[in-house]
Amino acid sequence: MGIRLKDQTAIITGGSRGQGAAEARRFAEEGAFVIIADLLDREGEDLATEIGSSAIYKHLDVTNQQAWAELIEDVLALRGSIDVLVNNAGILVFDRLTRTSQEEFERVMDVNCTGVFLGMQAVSDAMKNQNSGSIVNISSVAGLQGVGFQFSYSVSKWAVRGMTKSAAHELARHNIRVNSVHPGLIDTAMLDQFKDEGFNAAAVQVPMGRTASAEEVAELVLWLASNESSYCTGSEFVVDGGISAT
Template sequence: MTGDLVGRTAIVTGGAQGIGEGAARALHAEGAAVVIADVRTAEGNNLAATLGERARFVELDVRDAKAWSHVVAEAQSAYGRVDVLVNSAGIAPVAPFAEYREEAFRQVLDVNVMGLFHGITAVAPEMRRVGGGSIINIGSIGGFRAFPLMTGYVTSKWAVRGFTNAAALELGADGIRVNAIHPGQINTPMTDGADFDTAHVALKRVGQPADIAGAVLFLASDSSRFITGEDLVVDGGDLAGTANWTSVPDQNGRSGD
């Protein structure tokens, strides 16, 4: 533990499981007080109890602006301040474009994009009050490259990049940094049963939530104090291996055909 985050308070949405849980555990281990905010009350309460001191669960549907006010008020009254917000709550419905219902499309945008809007709107005044903060939006490599059968998800994750950039520009003057982490294929309940494809991935493996947590700690801490509006891809070299070569050049750059 570096102690970098001692005295800081972090809110982690989607913190009850998966990448959010990994982030909550890591932030807590580095000394931060952690507010786990999620719709999964049983898992969230269990995690808070496991972490013990400096951890609590507050029920939150990220689409609900009122519930957001409650989360920030709870963090404020329990720990006196809010320094970090990790927006990890997300959904990833799979459906062919032709069968995508309007309601389902709106729902993924509501959770994955409007959730960020409500979150930043809720925490920014509190961060401003304490002289700054760090907001970390969990996007996806789907925000750089489309996945089949996930139009809503891919649209939402491209939006995360635009939103992150725009919010960083606006909030920078208040010392509030806004960055995005874009995970690759990560083993979580969301991807349970997924057919992972690591053949093109540089590191030849699927990631774990702990692989994302290091990036969260970096962006949450003062080590990243001059970084804002940034897209940090944490994918083991998944995007790096995306190029679909039909023939492999030799060492002189000549085509191997």
């Protein structure tokens, strides 16, 4: 057991599987109490059981403001503080500007963008009262570049990057840090829809010639969550095997 997040309370949205689950395991190994918040109840409950006494699962739809308020109330009653929020929940669709319905665009923006806004807003009072906190927003390389075949997703991830900087400015005087993480091709269920067409071809075009595991992203998120990154706020942290360097 490590001590990098000793006695810290961390909420991880979309924590039932993929990168969020890797972060939940890693945070708990480093001494945190983790709230796994997701729509996937069975996977989330199983993960909390696997981690043991340092994790619980809570059902949360990140697009629901009332649900956020209830979650924060529960967490504060249980733990008394919220030290870390990882806004990790997200959805990916492959679409194009010219073929995207308003409904689909709004669905992606709702989860990937409004969900992050509501999460940051929901924890800010508790973090201000503590005069400390670290918020990590999961964007993407699609939030660093224009991506023609992921129109809505790319727009939403640029918005996450922008919100991060704006929130970082506002919250810095309360000793709350806000940073964004920009993963490249990470081998999780999110990319399953992409596996048949082009996944391998895309992977070999990564300068490092491979995809990454969720655990490789979790190491960066852990560092940003912890006090080791104490002077970092409002910044982008890229974990993409060199994709955005090209």
